[in-house]
Amino acid sequence: MLFKSKLVSILRTISSKELKYFEEYILSPFFNKNEKVIALFSVIKKFHPEFPEDKVGLEQIFVKVFPKEKIDEQKLRYVMTDLTKLLEDFLAYIEFDKSDIYKKHLLLNAYDQRKLDKYFQQLKETALVQQNKEIYRDVDWYFYQHLLEENVYLHSLNREARGLAESLQQAADNLDLYYLANKLRFCCVIFNLQDVAQVTYNNHLLNEIVNFLANDHFRDVPAIAIYYQILMTFREPDESKHYLQLKIMLEEYTKQFTPAEAKDMYVFALNYCIKKLNSGELTYTQELFELYKSLIEKELIFENKELAPSDFKNIVTISLRSGQVAWTENFINAYKDTIPAASREITYNYNKAFLHYYKKEFSHALRLLQQVEFADNYYQLDSKALLLKTYYELNDTEPFLSLTDAFTNYLKRNKVISEYQRTVYLNFVKYSKKLMHIKIGSRIALPDVKNELLGIKQIADLNWLREKLKEIEGQSLSADPI
16 A cells, blocks of 8 residues: 555655655654644655565554554555645645745745835845846746746836836836746747647747847847747758857857756757758767757766766767768767766777777677667667668678568657657668669669768768769779779
8 A cells, every 4th residue: 555655656755864854853842733634644654665566565554553453445545645735745845945036025025015114124135136146047037037036026006106117118028038937948949849749739929029039129038038049040051150159159058057057058059960860961970969969068968977878979979970980989988977877888899899880890799789679769870770780881781681671660659769860760761772772793884872961951871872872873883894
């Protein structure tokens, strides 16, 4: 009963330090006067965080909370419900306690309602000074600034006619800034999701906002300006000026945002470059490499000092495609231990295989790739593509053709990957197979394949396909009789 309960599910997520604070919380008669709740917590806390099923069964717990009473499951459930409610209130308090400015906003409300004008004025000045000293000027900053200005405006009603107009204007201005920055952020996320998944969203007022901001309104506010540039990379992807301006802003303003939000902004820029690469604009290879270097140097790409396997792979891939072989080898060795332990070995093997492939050490690459099997779809896609290229380079025709069939079936049957990902990899398989058939002497017209590759937009690893095409063309020329 307890093992699968909401109470235990939540308790498993809290730290030992939080557990201690929670105990102090429920021991306070201000929050809890139910002695049975304290008794239940005292019994189960010793099993934190695992709460094994054989230790928190109904009989074991009931007899300790209700000694000498007949076992009654419902009776214990009532106590569990009360303890769960206290736990939820405690979690809410932890979140509330994270924002000192928000607490000051609520206290200002209290002073205002109790007509404690002197203390309201003192706290208002303290809060505004503290707010202006904040390092970050992200979306939340404008939200809290709006709340403080709203406090001032509401306090001015029926008190200070002279200050009323100014406080009202500032409250309205900061509400605009918060709304525009947050609306643009959501719009960017929506456009991004529509690119990678089969979802459709309504984007009300988007055109009106874009037209308004096109006239340079609030363009000096980084929280608005950056998301506006990101949005324009979605709306006008062929206009490279939006990306170039975004890159300048990221270098200049990311310190004004939390590391998590700054990283998200960079990810939008990365995705733009990736789409450009997949459309055949190979100049964006170097752009991607420079973006990743910035993320590493600014330490934005790490989370709790760890580097996600997907990020590790992307850095290795793009640095090799940029011709940075020595840099890549140093990176793999220097940052191997930042990969989470659970996926470290398999991630390291894949990326070492990729490095061997680029150094034309195909047999080494093949041995490592045959040890790799990923649950992650995107890692799976790239792993299969790299294995396909390795078979091609080794002239292992039978394994190559077998893998093209298996890869095609995987792409067609997988319901999770987006239509975009499905399309670019199906095209990659299609044209790599055509090149292999030409290579082994099948009657496929080389000029036709060349023309198709010159015109195609949505395809993975286009650069490699064009390189292999040039190799075949060179072999054909050298085979011509004199």
